[in-house]
Amino acid sequence: MSRAQRGRVQRVYVPADSAARSVGADEVADELVAAAAAAGREIQLVRNGSRGMLWLEPLVEVETAAGRIAYGPVQAGDVAALVAAGMLDGAPTQGCHGRTDDIDWLASQHRVTFRRVGVTDPLDIADYRAHGGFAGLERALTMTPAAVVDAVTESGLRGRGGAGFPAGIKWKTVHDAGSDLKFVCANADEGDSGTFADRMLMEGDPFTLIEGMTIAAYAVGATEGYIYLRSEYPDAVRIMRQAIDVAYAHGCLGAGVLGSGLGFDLFVRVGAGAYICGEETSMLESLEGRRGLVRSKPPIPALAGLFGRPTVVNNVLTLGTVPMILAEGPASYQDLGVERSRGTQVFQLAGNVRRGGIVETGFGITLGELVEGYGGGSASGRPVRAVQVGGPLGAYLPVDRFDLPMDYEAFAAADAMVGHGGLVVFDETVDMARQARFAMEFCAVESCGKCTPCRIGSVRGVETIDKIIGGVDRERNLLVLDDLCTTMTKGSLCAMGGLTPMPVQSALQHFPEDFDRPPADTAGLPVPDKFAAETAARNAALMAGEVQR
Amino acid sequence: MSWSTHEVERSTVVREIAASLKGERGALMPILHRVVAEVGYLTHEDTTVIAEVLNLSEAEVHGVATFYKDFRREPAAERVVQICRGEACQAVGAEALVAHATSTLGVEVDTRSADGTVELEQIFCFGNCALGPAVSVDGRLHGRVGPDRLDVLVGARTGGARPAGAQR
Numbered sequence: 184m185s186r187a188q189r190g191r192v193q194r195v196y197v198p199a200d201s202a203a204r205s206v207g208a209d210e211v212a213d214e215l216v217a218a219a220a221a222a223g224r225e226i227q228l229v230r231n232g233s234r235g236m237l238w239l240e241p242l243v244e245v246e247t248a249a250g251r252i253a254y255g256p257v258q259a260g261d262v263a264a265l266v267a268a269g270m271l272d273g274a275p276t277q278g279c280h281g282r283t284d285d286i287d288w289l290a291s292q293h294r295v296t297f298r299r300v301g302v303t304d305p306l307d308i309a310d311y312r313a314h315g316g317f318a319g320l321e322r323a324l325t326m327t328p329a330a331v332v333d334a335v336t337e338s339g340l341r342g343r344g345g346a347g348f349p350a351g352i353k354w355k356t357v358h359d360a361g362s363d364l365k366f367v368c369a370n371a372d373e374g375d376s377g378t379f380a381d382r383m384l385m386e387g388d389p390f391t392l393i394e395g396m397t398i399a400a401y402a403v404g405a406t407e408g409y410i411y412l413r414s415e416y417p418d419a420v421r422i423m424r425q426a427i428d429v430a431y432a433h434g435c436l437g438a439g440v441l442g443s444g445l446g447f448d449l450f451v452r453v454g455a456g457a458y459i460c461g462e463e464t465s466m467l468e469s470l471e472g473r474r475g476l477v478r479s480k481p482p483i484p485a486l487a488g489l490f491g492r493p494t495v496v497n498n499v500l501t502l503g504t505v506p507m508i509l510a511e512g513p514a515s516y517q518d519l520g521v522e523r524s525r526g527t528q529v530f531q532l533a534g535n536v537r538r539g540g541i542v543e544t545g546f547g548i549t550l551g552e553l554v555e556g557y558g559g560g561s562a563s564g565r566p567v568r569a570v571q572v573g574g575p576l577g578a579y580l581p582v583d584r585f586d587l588p589m590d591y592e593a594f595a596a597a598d599a600m601v602g603h604g605g606l607v608v609f610d611e612t613v614d615m616a617r618q619a620r621f622a623m624e625f626c627a628v629e630s631c632g633k634c635t636p637c638r639i640g641s642v643r644g645v646e647t648i649d650k651i652i653g654g655v656d657r658e659r660n661l662l663v664l665d666d667l668c669t670t671m672t673k674g675s676l677c678a679m680g681g682l683t684p685m686p687v688q689s690a691l692q693h694f695p696e697d698f699d700r701p702p703a704d705t706a707g708l709p710v711p712d713k714f715a716a717e718t719a720a721r722n723a724a725l726m727a728g729e730v731q732r
Numbered sequence: 733m734s735w736s737t738h739e740v741e742r743s744t745v746v747r748e749i750a751a752s753l754k755g756e757r758g759a760l761m762p763i764l765h766r767v768v769a770e771v772g773y774l775t776h777e778d779t780t781v782i783a784e785v786l787n788l789s790e791a792e793v794h795g796v797a798t799f800y801k802d803f804r805r806e807p808a809a810e811r812v813v814q815i816c817r818g819e820a821c822q823a824v825g826a827e828a829l830v831a832h833a834t835s836t837l838g839v840e841v842d843t844r845s846a847d848g849t850v851e852l853e854q855i856f857c858f859g860n861c862a863l864g865p866a867v868s869v870d871g872r873l874h875g876r877v878g879p880d881r882l883d884v885l886v887g888a889r890t891g892g893a894r895p896a897g898a899q900r
């Protein structure tokens with residue numbers, strides 16, 4: 184050991200992100216501490232968020248004079264050998280990727296919302312400030328609320344939860360609504376499979392969401408905020424709650440935020456395993472302590488939301504982007520992106536993909552650049568066949584649509600949607616008839632049951648696709664399926680039933696050969712019908728003339 | 733109604749939880765979560781007590797308690813195995829993993845084994861979609877879980893991992 188090393192505390196980063204933990208980050212962290220102690224080296228272990236290069240997790244970073252040096256994936260059993268080979272000095276051992284900031288996959292991204300994720304210590308508020316935290320809120324507090332709303336509108340920021348509604352317009356409605364009590368709600372239900380950006384932001388940089396919600400509160404005149412966080416994310420719940428406590432202790436929440444006249448209280452509420460509670464009105468019902476049944480609109484939540492009061496409901500990423508927009512001015516955000524899709528999107532590469540993780544970049548990047556470029560194709564090494572974009576209600580796209588730019592309108596024109604930015608990659612072994620069936624099955628399991636096209640249509644959908652797969656009267660059943668899809672699209676109260684046909688019909692459109700294979704057995708596959716008893720009772724009552732249709 | 737001592741104690745705990753959270757806005761969900769966390773599951777008597785404290789109808793509380801699958805109606809099995817069946821995990825073999833689990837554990841999805849030791853649940857997404865198949869065993873999340881690894885994870889929580897001779 185050289186003299187220079189002796190006595191110097193070496194800072195080492197091992198993510199506490201739940202994806203990193205799922206592949207052994209805790210064990211790696213424990214071994215690092217033990218190995219460093221055995222080598223007589225003093226280390227300061229920081230449990231950061233993930234850099235988003237999930238295929239390299241657990242990713243260990245060692246701080247050196249030249250910057251942070253990355254090692255990954257590091258397996259628990261490898262740590263002692265890596266330390267012996269000089270990892271704690273940034274030596275180019277096996278599995279070393281050089282400076283983290285020079286890794287092309289990361290360096291070529293444009294990180295705005297995810298700027299600090301993986302860089303800072305998630306719960307260290309001084310670290311947050313040192314990396315630009317609270318600059319946006321401080322700037323906002325020097326402006327009028329109306330000017331803050333205008334800035335968000337000018338930035339072109341659209342809702343990242345799925346529908347892409349302009350955030351500034353929603354905020355203006357709440358701002359203009361007269362009420363002595365208004366709310367800001369963060370939609371952290373993130374139920375879409377293939378998406379995990381909300382989780383990673385909350386686990387990796389929770390103060391950003393707190394700051395974004397506080398700015399929203401100031402802009403619209405709200406005094407209370409709720410983060411509706413799904414129960415499948417226990418780490419995010421814990422970290423968010425700790426961050427809120429820290430923020431209160433530092434005067435960043437509560438009465439007189441940052442010494443201003445603004446009072447804002449923030450609470451975390453945990454979901455309870457219902458996908459539909461991601462739909463904003465269902466979420467509001469749940470927050471009020473009721474079953475998550477979708478409300479019909481109007482009234483819109485901006486005017487009559489939580490407990491009937493004017494309420495901002497935005498996705499975590501929408502709110503988490505606002506601090507940067509305020510700090511740097513709306514123009515710098517508006518400059519990014521294409522057409523009417525401005526700024527950046529936090530894309531999530533998932534499924535059968537070689538390099539899965541977070542790619543934040545301006546809108547306009549093509550589907551192929553994401554899947555083949557960043558993703559590196561399939562993890563299995565077989566050719567990619569389909570990509571589902573935008574969650575379980577999104578379309579399945581074939582490789583010949585890889586030229587599609589990621590842009591809300593371009594996707595809509597292709598009968599697809601960008602949604603929350605999740606891309607799920609499938610290789611050639613995928614059976615698209617089974618995927619179509621699953622879309623209907625998922626809808627049957629997760630439907631709130633309020634309207635018939637969704638509640639019953641989805642169960643009929645599963646049965647009909649089973650017949651098609653089983654080779655029963657295919658021509659006719661394809662027509663029945665088409666009819667069902669039309670009824671669901673047109674007759675459903677919300678996008679759960681309304682968009683379930685999208686994955687089904689895209690599978691039919693782009694992969695018709697999968698519906699024309701030798702008959703296969705579907706016995707044993709689940710046909711969920713959780714409302715069967717209710718439906719039967721209702722039908723009986725109808726027959727008996729007891730209720731009106 | 734005559735309640736056993738155990739039931740009386742239970743109702744006291746539930747009443748205290750409900751009373752302590754009553755002042756929160758939309759208190760019912762936090763109360764139900766806390767009851768399940770502290771006493772393990774929810775009974776019909778619990779919902780009666782909660783309805784009383786919140787001044788709600790029993791039907792209302794019961795309706796909420798049964799709408800959400802997290803509010804379990806019976807104690808958790810010794811081992812709770814949750815397998816993600818979301819599309820991203822399907823793309824890397826989740827359906828085969830579920831089939832493996834049902835056959836090796838001898839339980840259907842969303843049921844428990846006859847002896848009550850294992851419970852198998854399907855989940856739609858843990859937010860670990862780049863490192864699937866994702867599985868949670870007794871609340872601990874694991875990524876890239878193939879059939880072999882599932883056997884190890886599930887086995888690690890059974891008698892196999894306990895010191896020899898230890899009593900169950």
Ligand SMILES: Cc1cc2nc3c(=O)[nH]c(=O)nc-3n(C[C@H](O)[C@H](O)[C@H](O)COP(=O)(O)O)c2cc1C
Pocket residue numbers: 341342343344345346347348370371372373374375458459460461462463464496497498499501502677678679
């Ligand atoms: C079935 C269904 C599920 C949804 N799930 C989510 C979700 O998990 N997270 C989310 O932010 N928005 C979700 N949404 C969209 C919300 O209803 C709403 O549009 C969004 O929270 C508004 O915020 P934004 O404008 O910032 O996107 C869902 C919508 C539907 C119909």
Ligand code: SF4
Pocket residue numbers: 459477629630631632633634635637638675676677678679680681
């Ligand atoms: S479409 Fe489905 S989820 Fe939406 S309101 Fe109707 S039944 Fe409920």
Ligand code: FES
Pocket residue numbers: 376377378816817818819820821822856857858859860861864866
């Ligand atoms: S789809 Fe399995 S963790 Fe997301």
